[in-house]
Amino acid sequence: MLGNLLILLGAFLLLYAGGSYVQIEYNRMAARGDNNLPAPQRMVDIVPRIHLPQLYQPAPTQREPVPAAFTVPVLGSGNDIVGPPPEAAEQPFVSTIERIVIPRINVDSKVIEVGWDIETRENGDQVAVWQVAEYAVGHHHGSANPGEGDNVVLAGHVGGYGKVFRELYSVEPGDTIIVYSAGQQYLYVVQEHLVLDEENVPLAQRIANARYIQPTALEAVTLVTCWPETGPNRFTQRIIVRALPYGTVEATDPASVEPWSIR
Template sequence: MSESRSKTFALELSACSGWSPVYVQIEWNLMSRLERWTYRLTRIVNLSTILIIAGFILLALGGLTFYRQYRPAEPPPALAQEPTALPPTPLPPTPVPSVTPYPTHTPYPTYTPYPDEPTPTPSPTPIRPPAQHPPDRIVIPSIGVDSPVVEVGWSVIQGKDGKFTSVWDTADYAVGYHKSSGLPGNIGNCVLSGHNNIKGEVFKNLSAVEPGDMIYLYADGHEYQYKVENAFIVKEVGASEEQRRKNAQWIAPTSDERLTLVSCWPYWTNTHRVIVIAKPYIPATPTPGGLEYR
């Protein structure tokens, strides 16, 4: 609406209603603004409606595309199967007439003679008869030892601290059997010792004995076989009192039959002890009576 037309309309309205032209002009301006906002709001609503409808259309098209792309494949039409021939019906078995056997003859009782006196069976000689005396020979094939065995005792010596200690004697040019230790074939620990670098050096290579090696003792005309189970070296010179007590336990009495060999090591200092533990071995085909010497 033009400005001149607004003014003319305001004058006419004031003349008819008796209002002041100023108030009429203000009222007209307010009505114009309300119409403009109403028009703008209507356009916004129409645009939003169009956008929502377009969104639904795009969503429907996307869903249809997804369904066509990922819908499960239709299974192929089933092939016509040929009819399976039924197996022939077996004929019922022909009954076989049973034959009634003739009655068997009951035999007369046989004569049982009186038993003779049982023949006494001699008890077999044990493979490892308990020895009554110390061993007198030892053979260790793995290190080439074949030496006589003699009995040895112990000596009491005074140490640097003034204390007295019992020390086992060592045999010269032979292996020493510790007096009162176990006997072959009996429960107990049979202890043998020998020099490694002086007076025969019978146990010079005792440190080379390994588990599985065989040792043969001879006593009372019988052979006693032993198989090595363990071999190790312990420190003796310069060791603590507790360690030396532990070392001495290897030559102490035991509740099983075993053979223990002891010697010094190494060859040039003798600061350690070689200890070999062997257990009784019974071969699958033992020598009758165990009397054969090697």
């Protein structure tokens, strides 16, 4: 009797593991930008977090009033830095980005809109933290769409099942990024590659880091992921890649910027 139960349990576990593997592989395929499958909407369950205070609030634009009374959250981890939760935007935000291609690291991924979750800490404070897409690239709610003349913020996971930005560290100034949005293609040229310390650093530095995902008042694409993927310092840094439209004055001279830097 016991032997039969163990056999049934083993068969169930094999079926479960096999089904999970098939689902993961399907989601990876569906997240690719070169097919018409629906993009997986799954978000990462546990991600590093950073909670920033209300010290900087971008001015609203006619396109999309930024949610009031909070600082846009970013990926990271923090223990003593909090900010009030976001309020509802006055007008609905519509992301028009469908796909991103980064030839240098063989990324061809669908893009889905991501927002934030409200978490309540033990002391009762509420903080807003960005969602991170598990398989696809996430377009930060409230950041610009291509062609709108502002900061297009796209984040991806370095680990997990999707690992869409696992090789973002290898992107260099001069590399190209193609963003598909509203039926058009937008070409950008990488200008900066930064590795920013996020944990155990002064508040001023963390606030400075957060400005990379704030409005820029000029057309730019900002890619964000955690770093490193493994080791004792796992997810304690952020990789920031900033690109400008091809043909702009700034983007025609990539040699004028450092290949990458660590702050």
